Amino acid sequence: MPKKPKYKILSFSTTMRNPKRIAAFLEVLARFENRTLTHALIMQIVALLIQERLYETEYERKFYKEKLKNGLEFNQTEIQEIIINSPQDHKEAGFEHGWESRFDTWYKLSKELGFCYYQMGKPLLISNVGHILINAVQTEGEDGVRVAGVFLNALMKYQRNNPFRRVRNENAPLPLLLNTMRVLKEKTGDSKIHTQEIPFLLCWQDGDHKALADYILDFRYANPHFQYSDDLIYEKALKLLESTNTNRFKKSQVCQEGVDDYIRKMRQTQLITLRGGGFFIDINTFESAKADYVIQHYTNYLKHKDRLSYFNYMGTIDGVILDISTSIDPTTQESVKLKTLQHFSNTYTPKQIFDELENLNGKKSSKDTLFKLIPEPTRLEFLTSIALKQAYKNLEVLPNYSVDDEGLPTSHASGGKPDILCYDPSTHAIAEVSLLCGRAQLANELIPIARHLADEKTQHPSKHNFALFIAPKIHEDCQRYARFVKHDENLEICNLDIKGFIKGLQNTIHIAELLHG
Incomplete structure (x- = not known):
């Protein structure tokens, strides 16, 4: 009998942080679109990523310093030598230990965000949104507005309990954040959230933004002037997760790493800004019309139990959000x-x-x-x-x-x-x-x-x-x-x-x- 999902902290893969790097990896994958994913195909993709300097191994840094320094290309014999001498001590579910699992680590986030879909023995798929991202980054100098639009499209749809994750939390993180800020604004006249309060968003169990706003306000009342200790935040976060497992949920992950990655992801949409020297996050008023659209259309969502249907949902572009112009001249x-x-x-x-x-x-x-x-x-x-x-x-x-x-x-x-x-x-x-x-x-x-x-x-x-x-x-x-x-x-x-x-x-x-x- 399968175990019941547990509450978990919101955690995106940090292997890929830079949108341009995500797009570069995706472009290599797109060369094999509609091909059946096999071990042999994965190894072809690995070879290309090494050849194009998108992935660098310790073996290269040790034995090919001059080639790396001068940007010289590896020939096929050298690439195979690098692969053979760079065993990957890595295991992901559904993939063999080694390079297959490393492949899944590279592309896991792109799959969750709806840019691509893959499964061993099935055709590789690149979504419409995935192709838009590749094209946006390939334009001279990178089209930052279109790239931000792609990530906004992905994150406004993204669901905690999607079919690629086994978690008990049921919410859409970006709409939850925007709605919580709106309630805070209505109740206090100020929509800002302190960065030390972000763990509450990361661990929140459902989509009840009114309850989350009240939770934050009650916490502030008991701890005024934003004088919070990490120990206190950590204790509250573990209670939200209904867990006492400090090995599974480390304080550094809850209070620092997860927070920083969350802010980076939310800011990629260009809907979120930093205030107070980086100690608060808030809605970027230049993009308030887009924020309103997300709240109106993506607060309530249809849950997808099937991976392919979720991919099709995530991989479709919402043309309206791309056409909404900035609110300021x-x-x-x-x-x-x-x-x-x-x-x-x-x-x-x-x-x-x-x-x-x-x-x-x-x-x-x-x-x-x-x-x-x-x-x-x-x-x-x-x-x-x-x-x-x-x-x-x-x-x-x-x-x-x-x-x-x-x-x-x-x-x-x-x-x-x-x-x-x-x-x-x-x-x-x-x-x-x-x-x-x-x-x-x-x-x-x-x-x-x-x-x-x-x-x-x-x-x-x-x-x-x-x-x-x-x-x-x-x-x-x-x-x-x-x-x-x-x-x-x-x-x-x-x-x-x-x-x-x-x-x-x-x-x-x-x-x-x-x-x-």
Whole structure:
């Protein structure tokens, strides 16, 4: 007799956090669409993921350092050597121990969100939403609005007790959050939820948002001024889960890891913002019309017992949600963005910003309450804009990332626009940033940069026009290309790794001096 499902903490797979990485893995899977999933097919997919640098093993890092450093391709013999010498100590239900289970770990979240469907011995399926995500990310610079729309479509439908999960909790997390905030607003005039209260949302048993709002308010009354201890939050969360199993539900998972991942997921929809320096979450008023639509149409949902029917439900796009425009005009958004940029430039020291850039350079986690919740590629644009603003007092810095009503970045600059525009009386510069390393920098970054720079030079012929490209490491092909376009088209592109960028900011008083650093 099967065990009765238990209450569990809301937990998404953290193997895949970056939407662009999810889409890249999904694009590889889509090459085998409608093919029957077998062990042999999984191994073909594994080989492609290794070949395209989407998955890197310890064996590669030990024996192929130079190839990794220079972005050189593996031949088929080398790929098979890597696979054979990289046994995966991993087991997932329904898959053999090893690479099969690793495959399931990679794609489990995409399956739950309705982007793909797979089962051993059955055809691989990519949904309409999955194809939209792949296409959105493949467009030059990534279409942040469309990517956010795809994740909103997925998360507004997502159900705790879906057929891919055995949990007793019955709610839809995003509608539950939005409805709870709305009730808090009606009762107190303030819809914000403290990040330490998020474990209550993660562990809530059903979809009764009124009871959840009352639970939060009663807790606040007993513990005023948001002076909560993790021990107290943990104790309350375990009671909601009807559990005393501290090994199954660790305090770090309930009070930190689960909270951070929840905030990242909810912010991917662009409906949620951070307030109070990252200590509160709230509805992004720029997207209030979308929030209203989700509350109206997805609070009550039809439960799906069959995996395929749930996949078809999740994998269908709600065209209405994509067509709802932002509630605020572009001029207001731009004003909020620049005001926030100035605030961060004044509030943080240059050293703090340099340390955050170094974290990205070394793939280290940020400890900052707010920065850690901004996805890394977007965070790099934000930090670079702040650093430029701090270093050059007479420089006007105009980033093109999208923002919420707090002026915090929600997605990085979309295709067709430079990441950051920089002006002073004599200079017109563009700055492009990327976490991408290896020879792919040339096609994905340098060639578009040259195109952007040529356009800007035509529009501003009286000024000194140049471009900065900033990344953790610069591939030698990029240096070679910069020399070529300088000779061939008289376009100045300065490639700077993050360490060189920081050093340049510390030793110059004018942005153009970075060209000669």
